[in-house]
Structures are given as C-alpha cells and as structure tokens.
Amino acid sequence: MDLLIKGGTVVTAEKSSKLDIRIKGESIVEIGEDLPSFGEKVIDVSGKLIFPGFIDTHTHFDLDAGDFFTADNFASGSKAAIAGGTTMVLDFATQNKGETLKEALQNWHKKAEGNASCHYGFHMSISDWNANTKQELGEMTAAGVTSYKIYMAYDNLKVNAGIMYEILKAVKEEGGIIGVHCENGDLVNTLIREQKTLGNLSPKAHPLSRPDEVEAVAVHELLTVARLAKAPVNIVHLSSKKGYQVVEEARAGGQKVYVETCPQYLLMEDSKYELEGFESAKYVLSPPLRKKEDVECLWQAWKDNKIDTIGTDHCSFHFKGQKERGLYDFSRIPNGIPGVEHRPALLYTYGVMENRITLEQLCAALSTNPAKLFGMYPKKGAVAVRSDADLVVWDPEYRGVITAKEQLQMVDYTPYEGLVVKGRAEQVLLQGKMVVDQGKVILEKAGSFVKRGPCQDIR
Ligand code: URP
Ligand code: ZN
Ligand code: ZN
Numbered sequence: 001m002d003l004l005i006k007g008g009t010v011v012t013a014e015k016s017s018k019l020d021i022r023i024k025g026e027s028i029v030e031i032g033e034d035l036p037s038f039g040e041k042v043i044d045v046s047g048k049l050i051f052p053g054f055i056d057t058h059t060h061f062d063l064d065a066g067d068f069f070t071a072d073n074f075a076s077g078s079k080a081a082i083a084g085g086t087t088m089v090l091d092f093a094t095q096n097k098g099e100t101l102k103e104a105l106q107n108w109h110k111k112a113e114g115n116a117s118c119h120y121g122f123h124m125s126i127s128d129w130n131a132n133t134k135q136e137l138g139e140m141t142a143a144g145v146t147s148y149k150i151y152m153a154y155d156n157l158k159v160n161a162g163i164m165y166e167i168l169k170a171v172k173e174e175g176g177i178i179g180v181h182c183e184n185g186d187l188v189n190t191l192i193r194e195q196k197t198l199g200n201l202s203p204k205a206h207p208l209s210r211p212d213e214v215e216a217v218a219v220h221e222l223l224t225v226a227r228l229a230k231a232p233v234n235i236v237h238l239s240s241k242k243g244y245q246v247v248e249e250a251r252a253g254g255q256k257v258y259v260e261t262c263p264q265y266l267l268m269e270d271s272k273y274e275l276e277g278f279e280s281a282k283y284v285l286s287p288p289l290r291k292k293e294d295v296e297c298l299w300q301a302w303k304d305n306k307i308d309t310i311g312t313d314h315c316s317f318h319f320k321g322q323k324e325r326g327l328y329d330f331s332r333i334p335n336g337i338p339g340v341e342h343r344p345a346l347l348y349t350y351g352v353m354e355n356r357i358t359l360e361q362l363c364a365a366l367s368t369n370p371a372k373l374f375g376m377y378p379k380k381g382a383v384a385v386r387s388d389a390d391l392v393v394w395d396p397e398y399r400g401v402i403t404a405k406e407q408l409q410m411v412d413y414t415p416y417e418g419l420v421v422k423g424r425a426e427q428v429l430l431q432g433k434m435v436v437d438q439g440k441v442i443l444e445k446a447g448s449f450v451k452r453g454p455c456q457d458i459r
Contacts, residue, residue, distance in 0.1 A: 007044050
C-alpha cells in the first residue's frame with residue numbers, strides 16, 4: 001500500500017527538517033513540505049522524528065562457540081533488531097579453517113534465509129588465507145559481499161602480519177574494506193596463563209588478561225601493515241583511549257582509518273568486573289570494558305566526528321548454562337554480550353539527550369556512514385527520493401526501562417538491565433511495509449539479503 005507520512009521531522013546526517021514523505025511500493029518517491037494526498041494511506045507522525053533505518057554494522061547471530069551456539073539466531077536477533085529500529089544488520093559469516101569462503105557464505109545464507117525480520121548482509125571473516133581464498137574474493141564481490149573481518153586474536157581465527165598484508169592488498173583491489181579485531185593474541189594468551197598461574201580464575205581476571213595495551217599494540221601493528229599495503233582499514237569495536245591515540249597519529253600522517261565503537265564502550269566501565277561472584281561473567285567480552293577516561297575519550301571522538309560507525313557486536317550467550325562454561329576458569333567463558341535491540345534507544349538517551357552528540361551525528365553513525373562505508377548508499381542510509389523506504393518513526397517522548405524480562409533478544413539477561421531509556425522506535429517501515437507499530441513487531445520475517453557494492457570513502 002502506498003503511504004504518505006505527514007508532519008514529522010526528517011533527520012539526516014546533515015540536518016533535521018519538517019518534511020512529508022510519499023512512498024510508492026518499496027521506495028520513497030517524493031519529499032516536501034505539506035504534500036497533498038493522492039489517495040494513499042496517510043500516517044500522521046506529528047511530534048515524531050523520522051530517521052533512515054538504523055544499520056547495525058556488527059552482529060554475530062547463530063555463531064558456533066564450540067560447545068553451543070550463540071543464544072540469538074537470525075529469527076530472534078533480527079526480530080529484536082527491528083523492534084528497536086534497526087532495519088538492517090551486517091552479520092559476520094565466518095570461514096572455519098579448511099572451508100572455502102563460498103562454503104562459509106552458503107552456511108550463513110542457510111542460517112538467515114526465511115528467518116530475518118530485518119534486512120541483512122554479511123561481512124566475511126577470513127581465517128584460512130590461501131591461493132584459492134584469494135581467487136574467491138571476486139566471487140564474494142559478485143555475491144554482494146564487499147567487506148571482511150580478520151582477527152589478530154583467538155587461536156582458531158587469528159592471522160599473522162604477513163597474511164594481513166596480503167589480505168589488505170587483495171581486498172583493496174576488489175574495492176572492499178577490512179574490519180580488524182585488534183588485540184594481540186600472543187600477548188593475550190600469555191596474560192591468561194599468567195592470571196591462571198596466580199590462581200586468578202574468576203571473571204575478574206578477564207580484563208587483566210586483555211588490558212588496553214593489548215589493543216593499542218595491535219592497532220599499531222595493523223596500521224603499520226596497512227600503511228605498507230597502502231590499504232584503508234576499519235578498526236572494529238575500538239574500546240580504549242590508547243588504541244584511539246594510535247589511530248589519530250596514523251590519521252594525522254594521512255592514513256585512511258575508519259573506526260567502529262560499540263554502545264558498551266560508551267556506557268559501561270570496568271567496575272562491572274567488581275560485581276560479586278560470577279555475576280561479572282555477564283560482562284565478559286573482548287575487548288573488555290574500560291575505564292572512565294576511555295569512555296570519555298570515545299564520546300569526545302564521536303562528538304568530533306572521528307568515530308565512523310557504532311555497531312553492537314551483539315554476540316549473546318545465556319548466563320545460565322553458557323557463560324557458566326567458565327565458572328571455574330574465566331578463559332572458558334564465551335566472549336560477548338547482547339545489544340542489538342537497544343542500541344538506538346541507548347545512544348539517543350545517553351548521547352543525544354545528554355547533549356554529547358547531535359541527532360544528525362546519531363543518524364550518521366547509526367545509518368548513513370554504515371550505508372556508505374559498506375556499499376549500500378543511497379538505497380539505504382538516506383531519506384531521499386529513490387531510496388528504499390526503510391524508515392524509523394521515533395517517538396522522543398517515550399520513557400521506558402530496559403529489562404531482560406521484556407526484551408525480545410532470546411537471552412536470559414541484558415547488560416543494560418534497569419537503564420532508563422528516552423525515546424523509542426514507534427513505527428518501523430521495511431521497504432514500505434509497516435513491520436513495527438506502537439513499538440511492537442506486527443510483521444515478522446519480512447527481511448531479505450542486501451547485495452552490496454563497492455565501499456565508499458567516507459573520510
Ligand atoms: O567478545 C566478543 N566481542 N565476541 C564476539 C566476537 C568478536 O570478537 O567480535
Ligand atoms: Zn572482534
Ligand atoms: Zn564481533
């Protein structure tokens with residue numbers, strides 16, 4: 001059904017203006033002041049904000065963690081996403097050792113197809129680089145996968161500097177971009193051993209085994225290799241001031257470095273690791289939570305437009321039964337936390353409402369920059385004629401509290417339990433279809449795979 005959305009304030013990465021939006025089928029066909037109705041269904045959104053659909057640049061749904069899979073699969077994760085106003089996720093398809101990229105991509109398509117309530121695309125995580133993998137990059141581009149991840153930590157995934165150099169060069173030639181998990185894995189392994197030798201086996205030892213130096217030294221190595229390869233690079237889930245300082249130095253020297261951070265590094269501190277008993281396992285993720293000065297540094301960086309994207313790194317594990325794998329050994333606690341449902345509300349509340357960032361900066365980091373960097377703009381990430389009608393009608397007056405009991409994420413806790421949120425996604429349109437109304441999902445599984453093109457330079 002064609003729609004006329006009237007009376008709202010349209011927020012883009014540049015400005016906010018009172019404009020009406022006409023939607024025909026899946027696309028926006030007209031934007032202007034006081035548009036007349038031509039018989040479409042009229043939706044009055046007076047007093048509300050309208051954002052281009054939010055894009056979460058970083059999720060792990062249905063990921064194999066050895067003894068079990070993540071708590072959220074595509075069905076639950078994407079439903080939680082759309083309820084919060086996220087109309088698209090970029091999930092990490094992961095190549096296991098011995099697998100081709102094509103096999104990994106097929107695996108992820110199988111997980112997602114027919115299950116997704118929001119749109120989705122895949123970054124490809126490369127763990128097994130060889131002549132065949134290199135050949136396959138062209139096939140990935142043709143299949144609409146133009147971004148990759150490599151890991152500098154985790155024994156089953158990490159690549160060394162020489163391989164990193166080759167991958168950076170090859171992906172650049174394809175017009176793609178690589179996101180890198182920056183922690184020095186050798187150092188992490190040694191520090192884990194050190195903590196265990198000291199008899200420190202509780203989750204409190206997790207941040208001690210992954211201090212900010214571990215991130216900074218990896219960022220430094222990566223950026224040295226990227227400079228040599230003359231390739232742009234995206235640092236994912238950046239958590240620390242020390243890491244950020246290395247980025248800024250490289251940028252000052254003319255290097256192209258994109259940065260993603262996550263809500264958890266903006267909203268929580270390492271005091272969570274002081275919680276009683278095993279409770280702090282709920283906050284075991286990598287990199288770990290940091291200190292006040294790191295949190296302040298990241299907010300300031302966003303305010304200064306130095307952060308490009310905010311993804312959740314949603315990688316949910318139940319506290320009971322899954323996090324408990326590491327009850328007597330912190331290094332066996334599966335790493336990761338949930339967040340895909342709450343990212344927009346958290347950052348609107350603690351970013352925009354606390355005057356740390358503007359509405360336009362929120363729009364840039366949560367929607368427009370991801371769409372540009374990951375090859376989807378202006379179909380996604382824009383409120384413009386010919387763009388897909390993936391829209392979020394945001395109610396700025398809504399007040400709520402985050403609880404595990406009420407969340408749609410299929411996991412038995414939330415790290416944001418009890419946090420007050422201001423504003424919510426009142427209505428969400430997915431290519432012109434109303435999928436959320438009054439904050440509730442009314443149409444499930446309307447999402448589809450988004451084939452992406454070359455990455456756009458946003459810096
Ligand atoms: O702890 C985390 N972040 N788990 C997810 C995997 C990753 O490193 O992104
Ligand atoms: Zn990572
Ligand atoms: Zn991740």
